Amino acid sequence: MKKVIMGNHALSYGAMLARSQVIAAYPITPQTQVVELLSEMCADKTLDAKFIKVESEHSAMAACIGASVAGARTFTATSSQGLALMHEMLHWASGGRLPVVMGDINRSMGPGWSIWTDQNDSLSQRDTGWMQYYCASNQEVLDTVIQAFKVSERLAIPSMVILDAFALSHTYEVVDIPDQAKVDEYLPPFRPQVRLTPDDPHAFGGLTSPEHYFELRYKLQKDMEKAPGLIEETGREFETMFGRYLGLVDDYLCDDADIILVTSGTAGYTARVAVDDMRKSGIKAGNLRIKVFRPFPFEHVRRIVKNAKKVAVVDRNISYGHHGMFFQEVKSALYGHDDSLPVFGFIAGLGGRDITPSTFREIADIALSKDRPEEEIIWIGVKR
Amino acid sequence: MKKPRTMKLSLPDEELVGSGNLACQGCGATLAMRYVLKALGQRTVLCIPACCWSVIDGPFPHSCLDVPVYHCAFETAASTASGVKAGLEMVGDTETTVVAWAGDGGTFDIGIQALSGAAERNDDIIYVCYDNEAYMNTGIQRSSATPFGAWTTTTPVKHFKNRPKKDIDAIMAAHRIPYIATASIAYAEDVYKKAKKAKDIQGTRFLHIYAPCPTGWKSRPEDSIRLARMVVQNSIFPLYEIENGEKYTLSIKVKDKKPIHDYLKLQGRFRHLTEDQIKFMQEEVDKNWARLLRKVESSD
Structure with a gap:
């Protein structure tokens, strides 16, 4: 029903x-x-x-x-x-x-x-x-x-x-x-x-x-x-x-993606709107939504990002003095497997600040414009 | 041959507390458990938060008790017991008596919120507080059940406890729960009778049992029963019942109320007190006793 x-x-x-x-x-x-x-x-x-x-x-x-x-x-x-x-x-x-x-x-x-x-x-x-x-x-x-x-x-x-x-x-x-x-x-x-x-x-x-x-x-x-x-x-x-599969992760257009936006929660579906828009303008973007955080799906993350050129992890959280927590885990999944893949860590949407498709577009532009992350964490939309 | 006479027992001879436990010599809390379980029987489940009894019971994989025990977090005796009762009922067991068994710290202090919640809901549990008047398990720190004048490791002699013991029974009475009783391990039959009465009542029942601690009171183990009797006879800890939060009944009618002096002198924790301080304490005891008598009289 x-x-x-x-x-x-x-x-x-x-x-x-x-x-x-x-x-x-x-x-x-x-x-x-x-x-x-x-x-x-x-x-x-x-x-x-x-x-x-x-x-x-x-x-x-x-x-x-x-x-x-x-x-x-x-x-x-x-x-x-x-x-x-x-x-x-x-x-x-x-x-x-x-x-x-x-x-x-x-x-x-x-x-x-x-x-x-x-x-x-x-x-x-x-x-x-x-x-x-x-x-x-x-x-x-x-x-x-x-x-x-x-x-x-x-x-x-x-x-x-x-x-x-x-x-x-x-x-x-x-x-x-x-x-x-x-x-x-x-x-x-x-x-x-x-x-x-x-x-x-x-x-x-x-x-x-x-x-x-x-x-x-x-x-x-x-x-x-x-x-x-x-x-x-x-x-x-x-x-x-x-008729509905319930897995550890949910990936969208990641197979041939140059840049994969890693998200969790509802931000994942917002990211997909941005991914579709980017695809229309010729950018091969994808979205990996991590559904299960504990236990962390290390193997799935490694497998899905392995052909990407850039990974941008978007965290709606922060471990003060360190990084966003999904960013920490994604990096630890890749450690010893693919140390050359640039992984960018973004903090967005704390305290309910909206995360919109344009937020993801901005994130993708930053990640695509740099060879490697230049900062430990990149804050999106913060008023300084 | 003439049939030998048999001893008339005032308590059932079934023992649900094993001798291989980890209690100190002269421990009142152990006797409290022994008498209460004689009344409640084997179809009982205990929820024991951090307190002396979480040690007395014995370390994993041992237990000196012949009833199931759930060792719960310090402040959760009542809330865990509420959950256990609901859980047992949902799996078809409506008979088992669920008991929260906590010390005074876990009751008067850290557990009072959960206890108040369970009592306000009138959850169908028996809450037993064995009261040794301080955090004895952690090494004799003061609780809000520590009486005025007492030394503890956090109320040193130079700064002994200068506030009265919290009146937990009045607090519980304010919840209008069906049954509250004070008891003392010197009056084993009274403990038994009250636990038995509590067992047959529905709703939240609260038993407050006075349980001497030689280790923390700096008293002789062989004086535990004596102290537990004196504290009733001098009316520091009168024995009474409260039904539905309003009907007060004295259990032991003290005819010749003793002064508190001899009771204090048997305990190292009161050794520093001056005669003036003891006089002040006596006046407070007398006032509390008069207040209780007024409540008893107005119940009649």
Whole structure:
């Protein structure tokens, strides 16, 4: 069934179709419609779930962790400051190997107060042991929630499904709402190997000496390394059943491209308008949209950029004192493989400043006009 | 041959706390767990945040408890327990009692937000605070449960704690939850009875159990029970219940209220106090006791 829905509601429908059993959430702009719709769904029994209306995001994640260890499929959603408040518990979820799925609406971090999009909230959580999917359409948001549960539960690693504030969260698009019976077939009920129950009493997460802790982290990384293959496998399975492939990356006209614009989130589709325009004026441009940031798709990035002459990574985030974070990762993917390929790092659109096709045209012109980057990072559209 | 007489037990003989635990000698928190679990039984799940009990239980892969334990983050005892309860119900287990088991630091201080949230929602959990009046697990730092006058490693003798203990039970009463009780490990049957009563009530239940800590109080391990009895008899820590936030009932009617002097003298943490300071503390105890009696009387 097709519906015209906002990105936030795409998250809600994803959580509903995945048959989430416990939802614990706290409101924050621009996430509020996610939990508003879910609380309606729980109230009218469209969704058979318990909704715990907690007093903070920290408690939201703690409650999700409690519900998940008890064996329930668990969902939450937040944004920005709320995600930052959850930080401690993000480690607790991944370290406890609990497959919680969370929607995060990318919103800039204060101060100054901003409700508009950039990625510093979610990317500040990159080392917490969560998988991160950056979505570019409402359809992709809904589909990815369902896939994320499948991947998370298989690997016992939590997932964050991420979308841009307003550019997706409040933007209405046509979305195909999959049939519940087919989703049930794709995503079987959550049946963890061990759970918290008096029928089989265990202590979870107790004091762990250096004798054991190291191996627990090794296992988390080893399972994270299985994620790229599993995301592709479950993405193909999704395509067979629903006609839409869900992969690690999404490349557009990259095969013969001289310059590849690397993006994430909604900026990817904006980049494609610029790519089409450039192609019309004889510039062979392409766009590589990185969807999954953790685990990072090193091999896919290497393969897609290998014939390009220039790569321009556009980051809507910054690691202060270093670079944009996608730029860091793309360079690290190429290290030891193709050190001669010039990779340019651009910062654009912080705090929700618009990224338009002309932004990408400007970026491409800079990258094409120089043999190699002359600055560590290049700021686009900043008023100096 | 005459049939031998059997000892009449005032508590069930089932033990859910194993002897191979890591508690200090004379630990009140361990007895609190023992008595509460005797009342709640095996169909219980514990959520234990950072506190003495996260060590007492034993390191991975051991646990001295015969019930499942989820070791949770410091400030999340209540919120984790709320989640566990919802999760268990969604997988078809409506019988299990879910308990948040936290120390005073995790309750009075860092965990009070999550506790208040769970209580306001009246989530169906039992929250037990075993109160040893400081951060004992990290080495005796003051908490907001530390009483006036006490030495701790962050309230040195020259700057001892000069604010009263936070009245957590009044704070919980303000949430109008169905059941609140104070208890002391010297009164094992009372602890048991209150935990049993709490088990059969729906909604958020709060048990505040006085649990001496010889290590942190600089008292003798063999005095733990004595101190836990004296603190009730001198009315520093009266035993009572609060139902629905308004009905106050005394559990132990102290007829001959003792002065606090002897209680203080058994503990190194109060050794520096002058007679004037003790006199001031006595006046505060008397005022608090009178205030409690007024609440009890107005409940009748």
